[in-house]
Amino acid sequence: MTIAHSLGFPRIGKRRELKKAVEAFWRGELTQEQLLAEGKALRQQHWQWQAEAGLDYVPVGDFAWYDQVLNVSCTLGVIPSRFLADAQQTSTTVDLDLYFKMARGYTDDQGEVAACEMTKWFDTNYHYLVPEFTENQSFKISSNQLLDEIEEASQLGLKAKPVLLGPLSYLWLGKAKGSDFDKLTLLDELVSVYGELLAKIAALGIEWVQLDEPILTLDLPNSWRQGFETAYNRLQSSSLNILLATYFGALADNLATTINLPTEGLHIDLVRAPEQLTSVVDRLPAYKVLSVGVVNGRNVWRTDLNGWLDRLQPVKQKLGERLWVGPSCSLLHSPVDVDQEQGFAEDVRQWLAFAVQKNKEIAVLAKALNGNESAEINAAFEKSSLAFKAKHSSSRIHDQTVQARIQAIDDTIATRQLPYHERIELQRQQLKLPLLPTTTIGSFPQTTAIRAARKAFKAGKTTEADYRTEMQRQIAEAISRQEALDLDVLVHGEAERNDMVEYFGEQLSGFLFSQHGWVQSYGSRCVKPPIILGDIKREQPMTVEWIRYAQSLTEKPLKGMLTGPVTMLCWSFPREDVSREVSCLQLALALRDEVQDLEKAGIHVIQIDEPAIREGLPLRKAEWQQYLDWAVRCFKIASCGVENTTQIHTHMCYSEFNDIIEAIAALDADVITIETSRSDMELLDAFEDFAYPNDIGPGVYDIHSPNVPSPAWIKQLLKKAANKIALKRLWVNPDCGLKTRDWAETEQALANMVTVAKELREEYQAV
Numbered sequence: 215m216t217i218a219h220s221l222g223f224p225r226i227g228k229r230r231e232l233k234k235a236v237e238a239f240w241r242g243e244l245t246q247e248q249l250l251a252e253g254k255a256l257r258q259q260h261w262q263w264q265a266e267a268g269l270d271y272v273p274v275g276d277f278a279w280y281d282q283v284l285n286v287s288c289t290l291g292v293i294p295s296r297f298l299a300d301a302q303q304t305s306t307t308v309d310l311d312l313y314f315k316m317a318r319g320y321t322d323d324q325g326e327v328a329a330c331e332m333t334k335w336f337d338t339n340y341h342y343l344v345p346e347f348t349e350n351q352s353f354k355i356s357s358n359q360l361l362d363e364i365e366e367a368s369q370l371g372l373k374a375k376p377v378l379l380g381p382l383s384y385l386w387l388g389k390a391k392g393s394d395f396d397k398l399t400l401l402d403e404l405v406s407v408y409g410e411l412l413a414k415i416a417a418l419g420i421e422w423v424q425l426d427e428p429i430l431t432l433d434l435p436n437s438w439r440q441g442f443e444t445a446y447n448r449l450q451s452s453s454l455n456i457l458l459a460t461y462f463g464a465l466a467d468n469l470a471t472t473i474n475l476p477t478e479g480l481h482i483d484l485v486r487a488p489e490q491l492t493s494v495v496d497r498l499p500a501y502k503v504l505s506v507g508v509v510n511g512r513n514v515w516r517t518d519l520n521g522w523l524d525r526l527q528p529v530k531q532k533l534g535e536r537l538w539v540g541p542s543c544s545l546l547h548s549p550v551d552v553d554q555e556q557g558f559a560e561d562v563r564q565w566l567a568f569a570v571q572k573n574k575e576i577a578v579l580a581k582a583l584n585g586n587e588s589a590e591i592n593a594a595f596e597k598s599s600l601a602f603k604a605k606h607s608s609s610r611i612h613d614q615t616v617q618a619r620i621q622a623i624d625d626t627i628a629t630r631q632l633p634y635h636e637r638i639e640l641q642r643q644q645l646k647l648p649l650l651p652t653t654t655i656g657s658f659p660q661t662t663a664i665r666a667a668r669k670a671f672k673a674g675k676t677t678e679a680d681y682r683t684e685m686q687r688q689i690a691e692a693i694s695r696q697e698a699l700d701l702d703v704l705v706h707g708e709a710e711r712n713d714m715v716e717y718f719g720e721q722l723s724g725f726l727f728s729q730h731g732w733v734q735s736y737g738s739r740c741v742k743p744p745i746i747l748g749d750i751k752r753e754q755p756m757t758v759e760w761i762r763y764a765q766s767l768t769e770k771p772l773k774g775m776l777t778g779p780v781t782m783l784c785w786s787f788p789r790e791d792v793s794r795e796v797s798c799l800q801l802a803l804a805l806r807d808e809v810q811d812l813e814k815a816g817i818h819v820i821q822i823d824e825p826a827i828r829e830g831l832p833l834r835k836a837e838w839q840q841y842l843d844w845a846v847r848c849f850k851i852a853s854c855g856v857e858n859t860t861q862i863h864t865h866m867c868y869s870e871f872n873d874i875i876e877a878i879a880a881l882d883a884d885v886i887t888i889e890t891s892r893s894d895m896e897l898l899d900a901f902e903d904f905a906y907p908n909d910i911g912p913g914v915y916d917i918h919s920p921n922v923p924s925p926a927w928i929k930q931l932l933k934k935a936a937n938k939i940a941l942k943r944l945w946v947n948p949d950c951g952l953k954t955r956d957w958a959e960t961e962q963a964l965a966n967m968v969t970v971a972k973e974l975r976e977e978y979q980a981v
């Protein structure tokens with residue numbers, strides 16, 4: 215029988231119950247007991263939905279209070295010493311208090327203890343907490359959460375399939391701390407502890423465990439391939455079957471290694487890499503189960519069930535019982551349930567499948583492969599086929615005017631009139647800024663008042679006019695605070711934006727937006743990615759009125775704030791019927807019009823944020839250049855339609871810049887503001903080494919921490935930056951936007967930043 219299973223379910227809850235409970239717990243409004251009860255109720259609900267959908271196994275271990283990688287660190291006892299009471303201590307049992315301390319950091323009378331670093335999970339918009347390894351790292355099972363959850367599922371009478379990040383991917387995703395050693399030297403001991411854990415899981419009567427090894431879709435050094443062989447040979451067990459799960463791409467040159475590992479099952483991603491089906495089936499050892507990931511875990515579109523049935527039937531004939539069906543990857547990246555959406559037109563609703571619906575698709579496909587021809591199954595296939603046909607020919611998707619404009623693009627529109635070194639002089643004359651100009655990245659605190667006002671407006675409880683008045687009040691407040699702080703280039707603060715991507719998606723035609731389509735971004739923070747449905751067009755200006763209003767309140771230059779085409783694309787759910795490049799070009803043209811309208815409205819500084827440009831890179835290096843070529847072109851199409859005197863800024867965060875520094879330079883933004891403070895300005899080395907020519911604003915403090923950076927701290931960072939970048943090209947700003955902070959800490963931090971900038975101006979000018 216073909217088994218239907220899932221790699222993981224979104225843990226946040228249909229109405230973000232987990233986020234609300236965790237934040238209430240942090241505020242002291244919920245006891246630990248109440249929090250634990252909420253978590254338990256969510257897990258049960260999610261398992262129940264999956265069982266009702268018809269899955270044969272439910273995943274256990276996909277739940278996390280903050281992050282699944284942090285869960286593994288706690289399970290294996292990888293606790294950085296700064297979180298241990300005594301420096302000599304090597305292990306501890308992890309309770310909720312320690313877990314959240316690692317996630318969020320804390321301050322006590324000894325000072326600040328930094329949280330674990332957070333970084334992007336492969337090429338997704340999810341962020342995980344980076345494990346920290348020391349050269350003599352020891353591993354010891356230190357949390358029973360996974361084992362407890364397995365028992366919890368079993369007690370409900372469910373067939374549980376525990377899911378756990380595998381040892382090689384866990385090691386790869388972590389960071390060597392203290393000294394620069396080869397992480398593979400830790401593999402042996404790490405595998406021993408995985409072995410112990412698997413033995414405990416087996417003792418609970420479990421048949422299958424899923425070990426996730428997504429790094430098998432990356433370019434791997436040979437030593438890591440050998441590491442896979444060593445580790446999985448040791449993890450073989452007579453009583454527990456291992457399903458090795460790969461996702462986010464093709465196995466490609468890792469296929470030979472992977473397919474021969476002694477695991478009882480292999481999961482492959484056929485959404486990202488459909489071409490690998492034949493080669494994997496041809497080489498699959500006769501003892502091995504193949505799980506095919508055919509339902510897209512990273513998008514919201516209904517699956518082409520008929521197409522997949524046709525492709526999988528011959529595989530079923532060959533593999534029989536050994537064929538399983540699942541999603542391409544964990545459904546962590548997908549919203550929860552399309553049935554709670556009220557705002558979609560009925561035809562459009564039929565094109566969509568969120569996590570609950572995706573599980574049903576998996577079960578239906580498995581049943582059809584098992585020969586079930588019941589009316590229910592036939593109806594599901596019929597519905598899928600009708601939806602696909604209707605979508606294909608729908609007028610909602612295709613807009614001839616947009617397509618004609620794309621055809622007519624000629625590359626002169628992607629070049630500024632003068633080179634940077636000439637236009638920057640004109641900009642300096644116009645803007646009359648001091649040395650080391652100070653600015654911020656765009657957003658100011660999204661206060662409860664702002665969110666409550668928007669909630670009331672969206673619920674129809676206040677009028678649009680009232681809402682606009684309230685947002686203007688917030689903007690005016692932000693301007694007066696910035697003037698009091700004596701910042702040089704001001705921003706309007708982004709009060710009117712629910713999110714830097716969703717806000718634009720809501721105004722562009724060709725986009726759909728949901729009411730409850732939340733996806734976890736990190737910890738308790740969620741985003742609601744807009745959905746690219748068809749050709750994208752700007753019907754009217756999107757930001758001009760807000761920015762014009764803000765500029766009217768100040769004599770200082772006001773920086774217009776836009777989200778760039780690549781970031782819009784990466785943080786939306788993309789179309790499946792055209793390439794990413796096509797949608798990105800359409801976004802670029804829409805943004806180009808907005809940039810030009812801002813310029814016409816008298817705005818001389820315009821920032822086009824591209825924090826996702828690094829994340830959009832394909833996982834395999836061989837595909838990078840092609841992506842970078844169109845990504846850079848799109849940014850330039852958006853930004854180059856202005857006069858020489860208009861200064862274009864861009865902003866990037868969460869990125870290693872070394873890999874793509876050439877492309878960053880090719881963007882030719884007049885000023886780039888980047889996140890650098892957490893790396894102690896090391897990230898600037900790439901800019902220095904490459905002799906990056908344009909202006910740079912390296913972040914001088916970390917906006918993720920509630921702690922106010924001292925002037926001394928900011929000064930030493932800025933001095934480091936001044937050693938790497940010519941003074942006249944250096945700007946002073948925080949790492950990123952301030953929307954998650956509150957005003958008290960924001961004002962204090964910015965006051966310190968401005969003080970330091972002024973002191974250094976004097977110091978350097980005196981020389």
Ligand SMILES: CN1c2c(nc(N)[nH]c2=O)NC[C@@H]1CNc1ccc(C(=O)N[C@@H](CCC(=O)N[C@@H](CCC(=O)N[C@@H](CCC(=O)O)C(=O)O)C(=O)O)C(=O)O)cc1
Nearest residue numbers: 339662665666668669712713714715735738739740741785
């Ligand atoms: C820069 N980052 C972003 C990424 N992706 C994006 N799409 N956007 C980003 O900004 N990826 C990388 C990083 C990730 N960082 C963050 C940082 C912060 C958040 C965040 O704060 N998320 C909010 C939700 C934001 C939002 O959409 N707000 C809406 C709805 C607010 C809401 O929940 N309202 C409540 C009522 C509240 C009240 O009454 O007080 C409700 O509706 O019940 C809005 O402002 O209107 C979060 O809360 O998680 C995300 C990623």
Ligand SMILES: N[C@@H](CCS)C(=O)O
Nearest residue numbers: 655656657823825951
């Ligand atoms: N302008 C945005 C960029 C975030 S990456 C902000 O300030 O929040």
Ligand SMILES: [Zn+2]
Nearest residue numbers: 825867950951
């Ligand atoms: Zn940022």
